[in-house]
Amino acid sequence: MSRKHLFANEESALHEGxxxxxxxxxxxxxxxxxxxxxxxxxxxxPAVRRFNNRRQTKLIxxxxxxxxxxIALIGVLLMPVAMESDLSQARQxxxxxxPFGTDNLGHDxxxxxxxGLSTSIGIGLFAALVSSxxxxxxxxxxxxxxxxxxxxxxxxxxxxxxxxxIVFLLLISYALGKGFWGVALGVxxxxxxxxxxxxxxxxxxxxxxxxxxxxxxxGRSPLYIALHHVLPAxxxxxLVGLILMFPHAxxxxxxxxxxxxxxxxxxxxxxxxxxxxxxxxxxxxxxLAVFPxxxxxxxxxxxxRAGQGLRRLLxxxxxxx
Amino acid sequence: MSVLxxxxxxxxxxxxxxxxxxxxxxxxxxxxxxxxxxxxxKTTLCRLLAGYSKPQAGQVLLxxxxxxxxxxxxxxxxxxxxxxxxxxxxxxxTSLQEAGPLEEDVLHRLGIxxxxxxxxxxxxxxxxxxxxxxxxxxxVHPQFLIADEISTMLDALTQVQIWDFLCSYCDEHEVGLxxxxxxQALQDRLATRVVNLxxx
Numbered sequence: 001m002s003r004k005h006l007f008a009n010e011e012s013a014l015h016e017g018x019x020x021x022x023x024x025x026x027x028x029x030x031x032x033x034x035x036x037x038x039x040x041x042x043x044x045x046p047a048v049r050r051f052n053n054r055r056q057t058k059l060i061x062x063x064x065x066x067x068x069x070x071i072a073l074i075g076v077l078l079m080p081v082a083m084e085s086d087l088s089q090a091r092q093x094x095x096x097x098x099p100f101g102t103d104n105l106g107h108d109x110x111x112x113x114x115x116g117l118s119t120s121i122g123i124g125l126f127a128a129l130v131s132s133x134x135x136x137x138x139x140x141x142x143x144x145x146x147x148x149x150x151x152x153x154x155x156x157x158x159x160x161x162x163x164x165x166i167v168f169l170l171l172i173s174y175a176l177g178k179g180f181w182g183v184a185l186g187v188x189x190x191x192x193x194x195x196x197x198x199x200x201x202x203x204x205x206x207x208x209x210x211x212x213x214x215x216x217x218x219g220r221s222p223l224y225i226a227l228h229h230v231l232p233a234x235x236x237x238x239l240v241g242l243i244l245m246f247p248h249a250x251x252x253x254x255x256x257x258x259x260x261x262x263x264x265x266x267x268x269x270x271x272x273x274x275x276x277x278x279x280x281x282x283x284x285x286x287x288l289a290v291f292p293x294x295x296x297x298x299x300x301x302x303x304x305r306a307g308q309g310l311r312r313l314l315x316x317x318x319x320x321x
Numbered sequence: 322m323s324v325l326x327x328x329x330x331x332x333x334x335x336x337x338x339x340x341x342x343x344x345x346x347x348x349x350x351x352x353x354x355x356x357x358x359x360x361x362x363k364t365t366l367c368r369l370l371a372g373y374s375k376p377q378a379g380q381v382l383l384x385x386x387x388x389x390x391x392x393x394x395x396x397x398x399x400x401x402x403x404x405x406x407x408x409x410x411x412x413x414x415t416s417l418q419e420a421g422p423l424e425e426d427v428l429h430r431l432g433i434x435x436x437x438x439x440x441x442x443x444x445x446x447x448x449x450x451x452x453x454x455x456x457x458x459x460x461v462h463p464q465f466l467i468a469d470e471i472s473t474m475l476d477a478l479t480q481v482q483i484w485d486f487l488c489s490y491c492d493e494h495e496v497g498l499x500x501x502x503x504x505q506a507l508q509d510r511l512a513t514r515v516v517n518l519x520x521x
Binding site: 209210211213214215217218219220228229232233 | 372402405419461
């Protein structure tokens with residue numbers, strides 16, 4: 001095998017992260033140098049061998065998703081334990097027994113945090129699903145339903161984007177009597193506009209494309225065109241939009257709960273934990289705010305990572321823009 | 322034999338009038354070359370004939386009837402840019418199936434290799450995509466075929482192959498061929514009639 005081929009092999013092995021062919025290439029290299037060939041140094045080989053970007057992104061997505069699902073499930077199982085209080089254990093600083101410490105009533109803060117995050121993920125899941133479905137329907141109707149429908153929906157979208165989220169959310173949640181459903185519906189009804197815009201633009205683009213005109217000329221029905229041309233084009237945007245809605249939904253849930261317009265105080269939720277911790281900060285119980293806050297940040301970042309990764313996987317060309 | 326005609330058709334883009342009261346007719350025994358400088362409205366005329374655009378006045382008639390609204394259009398247009406006429410997310414065989422069952426013979430005569438069928442448009446060259454577009458248009462058994470500068474991006478050999486096929490296919494099946502081209506040589510070799518849009 002010529003030297004050129006050999007390096008081509010090694011290069012492709014590095015790109016594919018394929019250990020077998022990399023080993024084969026290095027065995028060949030060893031044989032060649034044993035035979036007296038002098039091999040040039042490869043300057044552009046990565047210093048640390050790693051997966052290629054695509055595999056790395058897939059791994060990040062999978063790991064983030066696994067961690068989030070695990071938190072959600074464990075949180076549900078821990079819910080009864082999180083409500084138990086043990087006054088003999090109250091106000092303890094973080095230790096091996098209680099890694100996140102305990103609060104005024106002796107709740108274990110680690111358990112309470114995980115249970116709270118699970119509630120948040122549940123609300124996020126519901127709100128993001130409802131919100132993205134609203135966005136999908138309104139976006140599609142705006143793009144396909146004629147000028148008047150488009151004008152109405154675009155106006156509504158702009159209006160919703162113009163009002164600060166949190167104000168509208170507070171009003172909806174308060175009107176619906178707060179609690180889980182108040183928060184969930186509030187978040188659901190306020191988070192659709194940006195995704196709606198994206199979907200409208202995407203559907204419009206496909207609708208005006210030549211290949212849709214050709215499909216029509218070949219005698220295909222509007223339903224066929226919607227299912228075979230529009231849907232596949234919109235689906236990736238929709239999925240990514242859905243996942244990227246989670247962090248928003250979770251943060252807004254925590255925010256209005258913190259302000260007292262969301263979940264009831266007895267329910268373990270990050271917003272409740274944080275707002276309760278405020279009264280104890282001055283007494284020096286810093287762990288009540290720091291660990292749950294960090295955990296919330298971590299969950300939000302994980303969702304963001306998973307969403308961005310998915311976008312890169314589904315639409316590599318445009319994700320770089 | 323069928324006749325495709327424009328009756329006193331007017332069409333304008335905003336203030337720019339492209340056709341005013343223009344009449345023209347083609348029959349299915351002919352191979353007509355349309356000829357005009359850039360921007361005169363060749364593609365617009367093709368779109369009108371194939372029913373992609375509606376004239377603002379006048380009618381497009383096939384055998385005295387307006388083009389059908391439902392089902393495959395009997396006047397098929399082959400686009401100048403095949404990459405725009407194919408859905409980038411569909412494999413070629415899926416795109417082809419849109420037109421209905423295909424004749425193996427047509428695929429073979431167009432030089433479409435079986436392994437291209439499972440590819441996406443981005444994995445094919447312009448010429449390869451154009452062959453699929455031709456096969457797809459023929460699958461609905463049109464009475465007229467409009468070729469809007471379809472060979473501009475093809476090499477000479479491929480051009481010969483495609484034009485030979487199109488001419489013999491149109492003769493066998495009595496399909497009227499309307500071709501738009503800037504090439505004097507093509508007009509001389511293929512067309513039975515040359516229409517200059519400026520004279521309309």
